Amino acid sequence: xxxxxxxxxxxxxxxKSILHGLSLEIPKGEVHAIMGxxxxxxxxxxxxxxxxxxxxxxxxxxxxDDDSLLGLEPxxxxxxxLFLAFQYPMEVPGVSIANFIRAALNARLKEGEKIKxxxxxxxLYAHMDDLxxxxxxxxxxxxxxxxxxxxKRCEILQMSMxxxxxxxxxxxxxxxxxxxxxVVSDGVNRMRNPERGILVITHYQRLLDYIVPDYVHVMxxxxxxxxxxxxxxxxxxxxxxxxxxxxxxxx
Amino acid sequence: xxxxxxxSPVSMPPFSFNQxxxxxxxxxxxxxxxxxxxDYRKECWEQFSALPDRIxxxxxxxxxxxxxxxxxxxxxxxxxxxxxxxxxxxxxxGISFDLLDRLxxxxxxxxxxxxxxxxxxxxxxxxxxxxxxxxxxxxILRAQASTxxxxxxIIEHREPEAGKIAFHHNLIELEAHAxxxxxxxxxxxxxxxxxxxxNLLKVRLGEGARLNRVVLQxxxxxxxxxxxxxxxxxxxxxxxxxxxxxxxxxxRIESKGVLQGDGANFDYGSVYLGKNDQLFDQRTIQVHEAxxxxxxxxxxxxxxxxxxxxxxxxxxxxxxAQHTDAYQTNRNxxxxxxxxxxxxxxxxxxxxxxxxxxxxxxxxxxxxxLFYLQSRGITSEKSEKLIALGFLNEPxxxxxxxxxxxxxxxxxxxxxxx
Numbered sequence: 001x002x003x004x005x006x007x008x009x010x011x012x013x014x015x016k017s018i019l020h021g022l023s024l025e026i027p028k029g030e031v032h033a034i035m036g037x038x039x040x041x042x043x044x045x046x047x048x049x050x051x052x053x054x055x056x057x058x059x060x061x062x063x064x065d066d067d068s069l070l071g072l073e074p075x076x077x078x079x080x081x082l083f084l085a086f087q088y089p090m091e092v093p094g095v096s097i098a099n100f101i102r103a104a105l106n107a108r109l110k111e112g113e114k115i116k117x118x119x120x121x122x123x124l125y126a127h128m129d130d131l132x133x134x135x136x137x138x139x140x141x142x143x144x145x146x147x148x149x150x151x152k153r154c155e156i157l158q159m160s161m162x163x164x165x166x167x168x169x170x171x172x173x174x175x176x177x178x179x180x181x182x183v184v185s186d187g188v189n190r191m192r193n194p195e196r197g198i199l200v201i202t203h204y205q206r207l208l209d210y211i212v213p214d215y216v217h218v219m220x221x222x223x224x225x226x227x228x229x230x231x232x233x234x235x236x237x238x239x240x241x242x243x244x245x246x247x248x249x250x251x
Numbered sequence: 252x253x254x255x256x257x258x259s260p261v262s263m264p265p266f267s268f269n270q271x272x273x274x275x276x277x278x279x280x281x282x283x284x285x286x287x288x289x290d291y292r293k294e295c296w297e298q299f300s301a302l303p304d305r306i307x308x309x310x311x312x313x314x315x316x317x318x319x320x321x322x323x324x325x326x327x328x329x330x331x332x333x334x335x336x337x338x339x340x341x342x343x344x345g346i347s348f349d350l351l352d353r354l355x356x357x358x359x360x361x362x363x364x365x366x367x368x369x370x371x372x373x374x375x376x377x378x379x380x381x382x383x384x385x386x387x388x389x390x391i392l393r394a395q396a397s398t399x400x401x402x403x404x405i406i407e408h409r410e411p412e413a414g415k416i417a418f419h420h421n422l423i424e425l426e427a428h429a430x431x432x433x434x435x436x437x438x439x440x441x442x443x444x445x446x447x448x449x450n451l452l453k454v455r456l457g458e459g460a461r462l463n464r465v466v467l468q469x470x471x472x473x474x475x476x477x478x479x480x481x482x483x484x485x486x487x488x489x490x491x492x493x494x495x496x497x498x499x500x501x502x503r504i505e506s507k508g509v510l511q512g513d514g515a516n517f518d519y520g521s522v523y524l525g526k527n528d529q530l531f532d533q534r535t536i537q538v539h540e541a542x543x544x545x546x547x548x549x550x551x552x553x554x555x556x557x558x559x560x561x562x563x564x565x566x567x568x569x570x571x572a573q574h575t576d577a578y579q580t581n582r583n584x585x586x587x588x589x590x591x592x593x594x595x596x597x598x599x600x601x602x603x604x605x606x607x608x609x610x611x612x613x614x615x616x617x618x619x620x621l622f623y624l625q626s627r628g629i630t631s632e633k634s635e636k637l638i639a640l641g642f643l644n645e646p647x648x649x650x651x652x653x654x655x656x657x658x659x660x661x662x663x664x665x666x667x668x669x
Contacts, residue, residue, distance in 0.1 A: 050622075050626050051625075051626075052622055053618065054618075073625065073630075073631065074622055074625035074626045075625040075626070075627075075628050075629055075630050075631065075634075077626075078625070078626055078627055078628035079628045083626075084626050086623065086626075089623065090617075090619055090620045090623040092620060092623070092624070092637075092638060092641055093642070093644070093645070094640065094641025094642055094644030094645060095637055095638065095640070095641035095644075099637075100624075100627070100637070101627075103627075103629050103633065103637055104627040104628050104629055107627075107628040107629050107630065107633070108628055141641065142641075158627060162627065162628070
């Protein structure tokens with residue numbers, strides 16, 4: 001009940017089937033990591049759960065607490081409490097970060113409720129300070145001309161402002177130097193609490209030195225093929241992905 | 252007098268610009284005006300009467316459903332005293348900001364430049380000549396050398412009642428090193444919308460002068476607007492004009508910027524948000540006559556529903572205009588599947604040391620951008636608006652005065668919300 005639960009999920013894009021019966025449960029309070037080689041379907045899983053219109057779900061279920069996510073619009077899923085930090089956040093010229101986050105918060109208000117500007121900016125600045133972001137960023141266009149690190153910080157800023165029940169971080173480490181990685185990881189770690197479940201998708205073990213997961217899952221060919229503790233990530237770092245693939249085929 | 256002519260259907264034929272007596276009656280009623288002005292009106296009228304019938308293949312009207320600017324829909328002249336209002340007057344010595352109908356009687360000399368500057372002549376010759384002939388009002392802004400107004404001057408052009416046309420013949424003349432900010436508002440008729448406005452503006456900037464002009468057009472959806480502008484920019488002068496078009500059923504905008512003196516600069520921005528079946532027909536020309544001048548034109552349109560836009564722009568660089576920097580950009584964003592945008596950018600370069608570029612694009616919202624915004628909980632409809640608003644932001648950033656810029660952004664935002 002208090003979990004993000006995926007059961008036997010199958011999904012495809014066009015004629016190509018990508019998820020082949022994936023099952024995974026992320027209870028509140030836990031951090032799970034999914035690792036896997038390129039093309040194993042990690043990002044597809046993130047997009048399918050977020051309601052991306054390009055993907056078609058052909059079987060299985062996905063529920064957030066008690067609500068089914070499948071068939072909902074991306075904005076409905078977000079308002080239910082799922083946040084996706086993008087691997088490649090889009091650049092949106094002319095839309096300032098402050099206005100964007102405010103619009104997202106506004107979308108969560110009941111009729112008649114209003115955001116108080118003073119409190120909003122106080123909150124926004126506090127979160128920006130935590131992420132080491134210059135306050136001038138509030139008036140900059142969303143991701144427009146941002147460096148890789150700036151984009152990822154901006155994702156974490158949005159996540160902390162929207163305070164989701166569950167968060168999926170899709171390759172948040174890609175394109176980050178070690179300093180940026182630390183700042184972004186600290187931001188995620190601050191959000192770890194018993195009321196929130198987090199799924200970290202990554203190709204490399206490096207990120208998991210900073211965001212230490214409770215469980216590590218290995219994904220291959222659209223399925224979870226192995227689950228273990230954080231030491232599994234180290235084993236993968238050592239041995240690569242091939243042995244897992246072979247084991248999966250053998251079984 | 253005009254009341255009488257309108258309410259006696261037996262003796263009077265319906266109002267029409269096809270009949271000589273329309274002008275004769277008008278001229279009789281204004282026999283008190285100085286002779287030169289009467290002559291000018293007559294000359295304009297005669298030229299108008301001699302115009303050939305609208306031809307089908309007029310390049311200057313390419314893509315335009317020209318019938319929507321037909322003169323036969325007009326059934327009379329608007330009350331000139333009601334269609335123009337100074338909202339914020341000049342408080343600076345040496346800067347005068349007044350209305351044509353007040354100046355004709357005792358300061359007619361201040362209007363003498365009007366006949367001497369021609370219109371932009373980009374196609375709407377009929378409206379331009381009729382404005383010369385029939386304009387009973389207009390704003391006249393004149394600044395003496397080295398004067399400066401810190402507060403914006405504000406004028407309101409009011410849409411007349413349905414069927415009537417307001418002709419405004421306007422003049423801005425800034426002498427050397429004068430600096431003025433002007434806001435023009437075009438507003439809807441409050442209870443009987445559907446009027447026509449024909450605005451002819453002539454601008455001349457002396458050496459080193461600076462004009463910042465912002466236009467906000469919020470006429471009713473059933474109104475028509477023809478806006479003709481001729482900007483003559485002198486040596487080292489700076490002209491910055493930004494227009495925000497939110498209303499009017501059909502607008503024809505003709506803008507000409509002439510860089511006449513060395514080192515002149517012309518910045519032109521326009522934003523158009525089209526809804527329903529609105530039509531926005533914009534023709535521009537940047538004429539570089541002198542060397543070392545820069546011009547930068549940026550026109551952005553968002554087209555919702557069945558609205559459409561036409562952009563036709565030309566950069567013309569004369570042989571003497573070496574070291575020209577000239578840019579022209581038109582970008583259109585279609586929301587939904589029924590809008591339409593036509594774009595005709597053009598260059599004509601006779602000098603050899605120039606930097607010129609033009610570009611035109613028409614696009615739709617990228618589904619990946621939409622997904623990104625929606626994934627933050629914003630509905631698809633609101634996400635589209637946010638993206639479109641961001642798209643239109645750029646030309647408004649060209650407004651120098653911060654308060655005016657924020658006001659323009661708010662006007663645009665509330666137009667999106669409605």
